[in-house]
Amino acid sequence: MKAVGRCLIASAAALVSSLPLEASARDETIERLRLGSGFEIVIGERQADPGGQLLEALAIWVGAKLGQPVPTSLPMLVFKSPEQIAVLRFRQYASEMAQQQDQPNIISIYDARANIIYLRDTWKGATAADLSVLVHELVHHFQEVHQTKFECEAAREAKAFELQEKWLRLFGESLEEEFQIDPFTLLVRTSCAM
Numbered sequence: 001m002k003a004v005g006r007c008l009i010a011s012a013a014a015l016v017s018s019l020p021l022e023a024s025a026r027d028e029t030i031e032r033l034r035l036g037s038g039f040e041i042v043i044g045e046r047q048a049d050p051g052g053q054l055l056e057a058l059a060i061w062v063g064a065k066l067g068q069p070v071p072t073s074l075p076m077l078v079f080k081s082p083e084q085i086a087v088l089r090f091r092q093y094a095s096e097m098a099q100q101q102d103q104p105n106i107i108s109i110y111d112a113r114a115n116i117i118y119l120r121d122t123w124k125g126a127t128a129a130d131l132s133v134l135v136h137e138l139v140h141h142f143q144e145v146h147q148t149k150f151e152c153e154a155a156r157e158a159k160a161f162e163l164q165e166k167w168l169r170l171f172g173e174s175l176e177e178e179f180q181i182d183p184f185t186l187l188v189r190t191s192c193a194m
């Protein structure tokens with residue numbers, strides 16, 4: 001995974017802004033995001049407090065893309081070993097983000113009831129790919145809070161992967177490159193009939 005020193009700048013208090021979400025998102029380029037709380041995301045640096053302003057900045061970006069208000073309560077981030085995350089996956093209803101190469105290899109979980117995003121303890125938030133996992137799970141949080149209805153569980157994944165891909169594209173990366181999720185795999189994982 002690439003870890004280059006590009007900056008993502010989230011600025012302007014979109015949380016309290018009355019501007020339409022699209023308007024606040026239009027300054028987005030490959031290297032900058034003009035959204036959110038003024039928090040600066042530096043790709044290539046470990047996130048010291050990922051559950052704070054970083055999560056808020058990412059949630060504002062997700063909200064702008066979904067056209068939905070940012071939930072007042074964001075999930076808590078809890079770090080676990082890969083083994084513990086695998087165990088959690090089978091213990092509860094939760095959506096998951098899996099690395100494809102050597103499945104079952106769960107790298108994150110959103111637990112809606114506990115309002116927790118579980119991440120691996122190796123997660124540093126230093127790459128666009130790491131951050132994209134948070135984007136993915138945040139989409140599930142929006143779905144939960146806004147009580148979005150889905151035909152099946154797989155359909156729930158479609159928007160989560162769509163935004164994750166959009167995030168990765170900002171950095172010239174992709175689901176296929178970073179997570180080995182090619183278009184066919186994605187179709188299978190997001191279609192009710194499959």
Ligand SMILES: [Zn+2]
Binds near residue numbers: 096097136157160
């Ligand atoms: Zn998911």
